[in-house]
Amino acid sequence: MKLQQILEQVKTQFKVIANNHLLTQTDVKNLAIDSRLIKDGDVFFALKGIKNDGVQYAFSSAKLGANTIIINSQSLLEINHFQQQFPKVIVITSDNNFALLIEFLKIFYQPLPKNIYGITGTNGKTSCVEYIRQILNILNIKSASIGTLGINCDQMVKDQLASSSLTTPDIVALYRNLYTLKKSAIDDVAIEVSSIGLDQKRVAGLKINCAGFTNFSQDHLDYHLNMENYLQCKLKLFSEIVDNSGVAVVNADIDEFNKIKSICDNRKIKIIDYGYKAKLLKLIDINLQDVKFEFNNETFQFKMAINGDFQAYNLLCALGCIIANHNLKANELKKLLENFYHIQVAPGRMQKIVKLANNAEIFIDFAHSPDALKNVLLQAKKIQQKKNNDNFRQSRIIVLFGCGGDRDRKKRPIMGEIACQLADLVIITDDNPRTETPKDIRQEILVGCNQNKVIEIADRFMAINQAVKMLGANDILILAGKGHEKYQIIGDKKIVFDEEQIVKNALK
Structure with missing residues (x-):
């Protein structure tokens, strides 16, 4: 589709400030708001965000092959310098380039x-x-x-x-x-x-x-x-x-x-x-x-x-x-x-990953909010009740979880309290600490915990292995927080971490 064809259909006001004569010749291959994903023939919308202005990526986008840059009228672009470097790239301004983007999307796709x-x-x-x-x-x-x-x-x-x-x-x-x-x-x-x-x-x-x-x-x-x-x-x-x-x-x-x-x-x-x-x-x-x-x-x-x-x-x-x-x-x-x-459960949503010979069961769940953790543990209690009715040995609910770093801190002690109210044993460990100090996250969870029910094991890999070893007949183990995720984020690094595979290896 030609760029001119799209511009003729939009209602949002805009102004072409560079290479107006190329509009009828320019083909639009795709639209982009992420400059890192630009390919030849793309139109780059340099959106103005809360922290950054996309106009700072105008030069890099043009280098990657964008044939059109659409910026906010209030954004500052050294247009003369830009045209010297990219004489064939069209530049368009609009008081609301996001509204213009929406119109482009509805026309082009x-x-x-x-x-x-x-x-x-x-x-x-x-x-x-x-x-x-x-x-x-x-x-x-x-x-x-x-x-x-x-x-x-x-x-x-x-x-x-x-x-x-x-x-x-x-x-x-x-x-x-x-x-x-x-x-x-x-x-x-x-x-x-x-x-x-x-x-x-x-x-x-x-x-x-x-x-x-x-x-x-x-x-x-x-x-x-x-x-x-x-x-x-x-x-x-x-x-x-x-x-x-x-x-x-x-x-x-x-x-x-x-x-x-x-x-x-x-x-x-x-x-x-x-x-x-x-x-x-x-x-x-x-x-x-x-x-x-x-x-x-x-x-x-x-x-x-x-x-x-x-x-x-x-x-x-x-x-x-x-x-x-x-x-x-x-x-x-x-x-x-x-x-x-x-109908199958969505991966990592109260997903049973193994049932042991002694009737113990291990589930993984993405629960990372107080209500989600409560619902998972209430369901575990229903499973526990059925086990206790059917078997002589009373089962235990063991839950292992942490909280994500750089996320809502207020929920941490609440989740600790819920876990201790509904589980027989709680193992507090790391989730995705990101840029926070892992120990500080665990301490905030522990504030809400009953200390008679809780164990702290920092390393999640070691915590899972220990939890598996602790399983007795008819017990229920819930690994909460990560669910479908196959990674752990520590600092700015994402490392491979597959809980289902870790459990299977622990059982060998």
Whole structure:
């Protein structure tokens, strides 16, 4: 597509300050906001951020092959010097080059998938988007999920996609990947939408026709500073992003439900609620892996191959999203639910990695917030109760965890307190300390701990090996905090750290 063709369609004001005569000749190969990813023929948007101004990368972007640089009108670029070095690079200014970027994205990366599901909430986002994808596969509908685990879809398609380490990818990578998925005939894509992603406008301009809200509890206060700011960022998915003709799928059992409902009612957005207090997907009972609910005055049930009441909620959220976009008759819904037992847990989400000959079990889970840790341990207690009913020897719950460095410090003693309340033995170790002193992080967790229940082992590798050695018959070991991650971040280095493999090696 020619640059001139795009500029003729945009409404945001702009001014070409260098090489206006080249507009009709210039082909746009791709768009970029990360100068390190620039390739020949790309248009680089030098966005002005909180800490940095992208204009400082104008020269390096041009060296890498960008044929157009779009800067903010208030940014300072030595235009004469720039033109001397890059006489054929077009330079455009705009008072709002981010708004201009959104228009470019919507024009250049078209068409996009018809059904885009955006899932937010403190916990459960990863599971929900993965369950949506798996349910659609059961229905023989091509689909993909995007989030913390990367992009999950057919491998042949995945090889064409841009990778990201963020829960919600940067906006250009997201649009580009959605465009690629659409070219591969994928019209249903479920996306994790984080509060930080919403605050940083990484889903701006997208037509999300189904928005889900799982739950809300303390996390990310290092970024948002307080719970109200955190919630307001989450609510943007419903007040600003979801399409006017879209559907909101909301957990009716959370305190924030009425606030979300009010926003949706004001925008005339249809709500599918789920949970015990719901009117549409009304939970009746969760008995370990058996779930019963009511929908359209008819009772349905399914069996999970997954552990956790919270996973039943995640499955209902996913089901609500499917119902929102795909009209399922009662007999079709019953047939679908018969296959729910084949739905697999998302990697690192209460994932059982081994069951020993003595009936001890080891799980890994990504739980890194107080509420997530509480939910995992409550589920462990249900498993423990069943073990104690079935066996003579009483089982123990052992939980091993730490907290990430350079992240919300307020949650550390809270997580220590929760762990000691619900587990029989707590092992405090390192998570991803990043640039913080690991010992200081552990001490902040230990403030909330019952010292009669806790052991501190700094090195996570040694802690896991020790925990495995301590397992008795029927015991339950939860390795919490890292889940699917195959690395540990210490300082500014990311080292290989695969907990599942470490456990397997410890058992040899």
